[in-house]
Amino acid sequence: MTEASTAPDRPQTLSASTPCRSEDVPSWDLETDVLIVGLGIAGASAALEAAAAGSDVVVLERASAGGGASAESGGLIYLGGGTPVQKACGFEDSCEEMFKYLMAAGGPSDESKVRLYCENSLEHYDWLVGLGLEFKHSFYAEKTTSPETDDGLCYSGNETAYPFSELAKPAPRGHKPKVEGDGGRLIMDKLLAAVEAGPARVIGDALVETLVRSDDGRVIGAVARVDNRLQYIRARQGVVLAAGGFIMNKEMLARHAPALLKINYPNGTDGDDGRGIRMGVAVGGTAIHMDAGFVTTPFYPPASHLKGILVNEQGQRFINEDAYHGRSGHAILHGQGGNAYLIVDTEIYGKTIAFHQKAAVEDSIEDLEAALKLPPASLVHTVEYYNRHAANGEDPLFHKAEAYLRPLTAAPFAAVDCRNSNAIFAGFTFGGLDTLPTGEVLDSEGEVVAGLYAAGRNSAGLPRWGGGYSSGMSLGGSSFFGRMAGKTAAAAGRR
Numbered sequence: 001m002t003e004a005s006t007a008p009d010r011p012q013t014l015s016a017s018t019p020c021r022s023e024d025v026p027s028w029d030l031e032t033d034v035l036i037v038g039l040g041i042a043g044a045s046a047a048l049e050a051a052a053a054g055s056d057v058v059v060l061e062r063a064s065a066g067g068g069a070s071a072e073s074g075g076l077i078y079l080g081g082g083t084p085v086q087k088a089c090g091f092e093d094s095c096e097e098m099f100k101y102l103m104a105a106g107g108p109s110d111e112s113k114v115r116l117y118c119e120n121s122l123e124h125y126d127w128l129v130g131l132g133l134e135f136k137h138s139f140y141a142e143k144t145t146s147p148e149t150d151d152g153l154c155y156s157g158n159e160t161a162y163p164f165s166e167l168a169k170p171a172p173r174g175h176k177p178k179v180e181g182d183g184g185r186l187i188m189d190k191l192l193a194a195v196e197a198g199p200a201r202v203i204g205d206a207l208v209e210t211l212v213r214s215d216d217g218r219v220i221g222a223v224a225r226v227d228n229r230l231q232y233i234r235a236r237q238g239v240v241l242a243a244g245g246f247i248m249n250k251e252m253l254a255r256h257a258p259a260l261l262k263i264n265y266p267n268g269t270d271g272d273d274g275r276g277i278r279m280g281v282a283v284g285g286t287a288i289h290m291d292a293g294f295v296t297t298p299f300y301p302p303a304s305h306l307k308g309i310l311v312n313e314q315g316q317r318f319i320n321e322d323a324y325h326g327r328s329g330h331a332i333l334h335g336q337g338g339n340a341y342l343i344v345d346t347e348i349y350g351k352t353i354a355f356h357q358k359a360a361v362e363d364s365i366e367d368l369e370a371a372l373k374l375p376p377a378s379l380v381h382t383v384e385y386y387n388r389h390a391a392n393g394e395d396p397l398f399h400k401a402e403a404y405l406r407p408l409t410a411a412p413f414a415a416v417d418c419r420n421s422n423a424i425f426a427g428f429t430f431g432g433l434d435t436l437p438t439g440e441v442l443d444s445e446g447e448v449v450a451g452l453y454a455a456g457r458n459s460a461g462l463p464r465w466g467g468g469y470s471s472g473m474s475l476g477g478s479s480f481f482g483r484m485a486g487k488t489a490a491a492a493g494r495r
């Protein structure tokens, strides 16, 4: 930061909900064309594009270094339409099939955003590769949450599960950079290195507290706490909010997404406190889909668990178990009050990555039903009906794929505890500022808030509801629409 400022003019703390008026700015500490708030995948992508377009760029990051939740993530990126990895692994895909799938699964989602995302998926793949990310041309065939191997491709959604398998031609679109285990750190290392190598200026330990608005309603800068001192930063072209979601803010969850309070393993960092969204709302932006979020209690891998049946407290099935784990997680949390058991027999039982416990183990389904205190004959009836049809490779109730249909007959039988009180439920929020595909933030009338852009979890994500998510849509959407926001802000005239 440049010069010292005189304390009396500068308040000690600012509310995100109260924008600073331009006449209350004592003096500008720093001026730039594009100001970016947050250096996760959305902010880094925006910074790279805005700088590439010739704008002066400043990035303010509340942590000492960039990375955010993106760096902690599994690293799956949802890409398709015939990427080199898909082709090398023998899968046919097209922009149209990808679009059909995302629209069907996601809600339907915002059509213009999904369309743009699909049409540019190959270009976005190339952009990521251009940053130095390598995707191995190998397919991880077993159904999983995220490959532990360095394989480059896997199914990461509901593509092969009913009803989506009938609505769009299935293709695997989960792309993971070449690294064993989680890939988020590698992705962010590459992006941060590219930002570092470019002209954008990154300031760490800089918590943006509120935005600065001019009399005509335009966003013209932000106020940040840097070195424990308020600094006023002017943005001549615009401010891009890329400060994450709100899974760490219990008050916001209680108000907007109370079901997500049951998440006991939030996927995020301290930065996911919703401040960016609140700052955007304070200057006229609208927040949408605020109740939506990803939730999972990953009862697979092992993939053999998909041959089990999920039952509720009435001993009844409620979903095809081969659905994406975020879809079954959503169904358990929202449809069953967070209570379910996975019923398995001894041949398919295995340990889960989330260390689920066994609620009961018994030699017969009757005894298992009694041990779980399920209504008399409920589980017995469910298993008898399931087994009868599974023996013929059929699931008339929920249409689970034949590969996972097998009668549960090998005693002992166990109930894997998928109740929210006893099992890990992980997740994060999807809701955020309403944006155009360009990243421009919209107000409640659908008008653009001048000078304001948002991307990543600060904006409403691609899926409209939790059950419509597929792994990779966050990193994919946040990076792609981060780029869009950076480009659009850079194209805006200087003021």
Ligand SMILES: Cc1cc2nc3c(=O)[nH]c(=O)nc-3n(C[C@H](O)[C@H](O)[C@H](O)COP(=O)(O)OP(=O)(O)OC[C@H]3O[C@@H](n4cnc5c(N)ncnc54)[C@H](O)[C@@H]3O)c2cc1C
Binding pocket: 037, 038, 039, 040, 041, 042, 043, 060, 061, 062, 063, 066, 067, 068, 069, 070, 071, 072, 073, 074, 075, 076, 077, 078, 146, 206, 207, 208, 209, 242, 243, 244, 245, 266, 267, 268, 269, 271, 272, 275, 276, 428, 455, 456, 457, 458, 471, 472, 473, 474, 475, 476, 478
């Ligand atoms: C364990 C885990 C696994 C996941 N796996 C996947 C996956 O495989 N695929 C996928 O697509 N998604 C995955 N996700 C979700 C995905 O990582 C996030 O949704 C995505 O990274 C969000 O990107 P972002 O840029 O919006 O936010 P972030 O990466 O969190 O970046 C926001 C940045 O803004 C900073 N910030 C916040 N407030 C302020 C402020 N007021 N002033 C200045 N800076 C601020 C934060 O410190 C942070 O660095 C996973 C998440 C987790 C935690």
